[in-house]
Amino acid sequence: MLDRLLQFSIQQRWLVMFAMLGVAAVGIFNFQNLPIDAVPDITNVQVQINTEASGYSPLETEQRITFPVETALGGLPALDYTRSVSRYGLSQVTAVFRDGTDIYFARQLVNERIQEVKGKLPPGIEPAMGPVATGLGEIFMFTVKATPGAKLENGELVTPMDLRTVQDWVIKPQLRNVPGVVEVNTIGGYEKQYHVAPLPERLIAYQLSFGDVIEALTRNNANVGAGYIERNGEQYLIRAPGQVLGIDDIRRIVVGSYAGVPVYIQDVADVQVGTELRTGAATSDGKEVVLGTVFMLVGENSRTVSQRVAQRMAEINRTLPKGIVAHTVYDRTNLVNATIATVQKNLFEGAVLVVAVLFLLLGNVRAAILTAAVIPLSMLFTITGMVGTKISGNLMSLGALDFGIIVDGAVIIVENCIRQLAEAQHQRGRLLTRAERLEVVFSATRQVMRPSIFGVFIIMVVYLPILTLSGIEGKMFHPMAWTVLLALTGAMIFSLTFVPAAVAVPERQGLGARERDHARGQVDLRAAASCGDRASQVGHGRSCRDGAAERARSVDDGQRVHPQSGRRRHGRPRSEDSGHQPHSSDSSPELGRAQVPRVSRGERDIRQDRNRGGRHGPDATKRRRWLRDDEASLGVAGSEPLSLGARREDGSRRRAGSRDEVRVPAADPDAVQRADRGCAERCRGEGVRR
Numbered sequence: 001m002l003d004r005l006l007q008f009s010i011q012q013r014w015l016v017m018f019a020m021l022g023v024a025a026v027g028i029f030n031f032q033n034l035p036i037d038a039v040p041d042i043t044n045v046q047v048q049i050n051t052e053a054s055g056y057s058p059l060e061t062e063q064r065i066t067f068p069v070e071t072a073l074g075g076l077p078a079l080d081y082t083r084s085v086s087r088y089g090l091s092q093v094t095a096v097f098r099d100g101t102d103i104y105f106a107r108q109l110v111n112e113r114i115q116e117v118k119g120k121l122p123p124g125i126e127p128a129m130g131p132v133a134t135g136l137g138e139i140f141m142f143t144v145k146a147t148p149g150a151k152l153e154n155g156e157l158v159t160p161m162d163l164r165t166v167q168d169w170v171i172k173p174q175l176r177n178v179p180g181v182v183e184v185n186t187i188g189g190y191e192k193q194y195h196v197a198p199l200p201e202r203l204i205a206y207q208l209s210f211g212d213v214i215e216a217l218t219r220n221n222a223n224v225g226a227g228y229i230e231r232n233g234e235q236y237l238i239r240a241p242g243q244v245l246g247i248d249d250i251r252r253i254v255v256g257s258y259a260g261v262p263v264y265i266q267d268v269a270d271v272q273v274g275t276e277l278r279t280g281a282a283t284s285d286g287k288e289v290v291l292g293t294v295f296m297l298v299g300e301n302s303r304t305v306s307q308r309v310a311q312r313m314a315e316i317n318r319t320l321p322k323g324i325v326a327h328t329v330y331d332r333t334n335l336v337n338a339t340i341a342t343v344q345k346n347l348f349e350g351a352v353l354v355v356a357v358l359f360l361l362l363g364n365v366r367a368a369i370l371t372a373a374v375i376p377l378s379m380l381f382t383i384t385g386m387v388g389t390k391i392s393g394n395l396m397s398l399g400a401l402d403f404g405i406i407v408d409g410a411v412i413i414v415e416n417c418i419r420q421l422a423e424a425q426h427q428r429g430r431l432l433t434r435a436e437r438l439e440v441v442f443s444a445t446r447q448v449m450r451p452s453i454f455g456v457f458i459i460m461v462v463y464l465p466i467l468t469l470s471g472i473e474g475k476m477f478h479p480m481a482w483t484v485l486l487a488l489t490g491a492m493i494f495s496l497t498f499v500p501a502a503v504a505v506p507e508r509q510g511l512g513a514r515e516r517d518h519a520r521g522q523v524d525l526r527a528a529a530s531c532g533d534r535a536s537q538v539g540h541g542r543s544c545r546d547g548a549a550e551r552a553r554s555v556d557d558g559q560r561v562h563p564q565s566g567r568r569r570h571g572r573p574r575s576e577d578s579g580h581q582p583h584s585s586d587s588s589p590e591l592g593r594a595q596v597p598r599v600s601r602g603e604r605d606i607r608q609d610r611n612r613g614g615r616h617g618p619d620a621t622k623r624r625r626w627l628r629d630d631e632a633s634l635g636v637a638g639s640e641p642l643s644l645g646a647r648r649e650d651g652s653r654r655r656a657g658s659r660d661e662v663r664v665p666a667a668d669p670d671a672v673q674r675a676d677r678g679c680a681e682r683c684r685g686e687g688v689r690r
Helices: 002-011 013-032 058-072 103-120 160-176 200-205 210-219 247-251 302-317 332-362 365-388 408-428 434-468 471-496 498-504 513-538 545-557 601-611 618-634 669-686
Strands: 045-052 079-087 090-097 138-146 181-187 192-198 224-231 234-240 254-258 261-264 269-275 282-284 287-296 324-331
Touching: 002 013, 002 434, 002 471, 002 498, 013 365, 013 498, 045 058, 045 103, 058 079, 058 090, 058 103, 090 103, 138 160, 138 282, 138 302, 160 181, 160 192, 160 287, 160 302, 160 324, 181 302, 192 200, 192 210, 192 247, 200 210, 210 254, 247 269, 287 302, 302 324, 302 332, 324 332, 332 365, 332 408, 365 408, 365 471, 365 498, 408 434, 408 471, 408 498, 434 471, 434 498, 471 498
Parallel strands: none
Antiparallel strands: 045 090, 079 090, 138 287, 138 324, 181 287, 192 269, 224 234, 254 261, 282 287
16 A cells, blocks of 8 residues: 555656645645644633622522522533532532533533523522633733823713723723623722612601612613604604613602602612722722723634734724723733744744754755755644644644654655665666656655654654543643644655655756765776776777766766767767877876776676676676675776766866876786686586676
8 A cells, every 4th residue: 555655656746746735725724723822721611600699698699599500400411520619699600511522512501400490599699601711711901090190071080980980881892892702801990889878767757668769769760662653644652761860860769758748769868879899909000990801712713812802902992081091911912922932933943953954964955855845744734633623733732843753754765765866877877767766766765664654653652642641631731742643644644745756856957966976986987997998809099088078977967978979868979079089108107008907807798798688687697796796805996887977177078079088096907817717616606607
């Protein structure tokens, strides 16, 4: 299966390249939708039930409200446990469900039980579920305060009650309309109330009771409609507005009559503006302020929602009364940006370090770029998986990525492919054809494919135990493990598809700089020896400079040169003039025919077999292996002709018609004869045709 996948990737390399572009495009799109936060959300699936019970002591709240509600929740599907808190005037019951339970399904189950238990609670008690938020849902906090010496339109100084009024009736409704905001809590200030304090002695004097006062306030604070009247095709609505508009309207409400004279509220009670009984306050810089907290909906992007709230807050500030400002205290965007900057810095420095090390070790810019390209592709693949599995990008998930282990498999494959391509090209003495290049890439990748996959699997197995964690530990470390596993999976896929396909694409200049230098250092001697052998066979003193220098240019020009004729691929000769200048050994005592290594008989037999079409025959193969072993052991330079050579020492190219000589070290004639005798003895011993 892996061989078929590898073969398909190499044969359809351009299709694979376009597929990688598609993967990158999908990753970029998903990056826009990736939830980003500072740390993972470790809050479990829970539903809170809050009940206000004004005037109830903690004991009464526990007995009459908390206990019935908590008992009614028993037996719910996927319910893990319940906990409760009873305070003065407040009951809070929290139902915790097992991990993986849909929060809206859990709220539906809780709401059904609340409707059942309402009949068992005291009159006027209404339980309500808390917002769909988590412990990390507090994304924005602000204070509402007055500037020094700020006054209202009536000339009075701004009080904490005025600040609370602005918060409840101006700021809070606008923030609730921001997408992604589920709740806005308020702490501090005083909620404005109208207090009616009855006077008992006056009630007794007018023969009234507290119930009469309450009934009168309730009956006279409502609007009543009486239908409409149609006249001349027009409709006139009939209504009796009875809702009070201020403290004076409350004072003129009729409670009853005494001796035929109406009795008003102001006759039996004191009416004034008051405040609620509060249990907490908020201060800033030593002065009392109103603190607002914005809660984010579960599953939203905290960075995006915080930015929306900040923009809306700037708009609200322009509409507030003069002298009152809303000042931002905490913005989750700043924390997320700092986290992203830290992760970005670490990832960037790691990527640069990996690319630098790859370039230094591989010595090839193209190989380093191909290997480094696995890093962004793996990141985009990981982001796509994170969006699909609803994993947020945070310091734990993205910060755990290590580019060294991501490019581990790609480095092995690229290095082996580049090495074998260079060796194959050196052996053939020309640029590889497309079929040869694809075959070498397939063989090189297949050679290290299984060890590379095995190494990646070993790293992945290390992270598997983390997935067995549960509870808070699991919520904290699961994103890290899944992110690393996704990155390694993507890197392994790209190493088996993208990397071989990219390496199989031929480069424009053939060999790289290091390969060209390697070829110049090793091939000059062999090309010169080949020319010397031909010169000795034909019996003239022609220099080998044409063959060596001409074949050297094939390395730099990326051209295919015939090993014998020195012609280009299209058949045109490299030299413009076909004349030959006789070589004079006296012009330079170091250069000449006497300095060219002798060619052994075994080597000549191998070349004769090649000319007869027996290059790959069994006899030729054995003789070639034996002869090379003997020559290597005796220190004799190889004399197999190659179509590679070297430039001049000053780096200039050979001009048309010129002849450059290549200096080669003199070979030991005795060593050549000993190698030839060793080859002949092996041939006789194995029965191989000499």
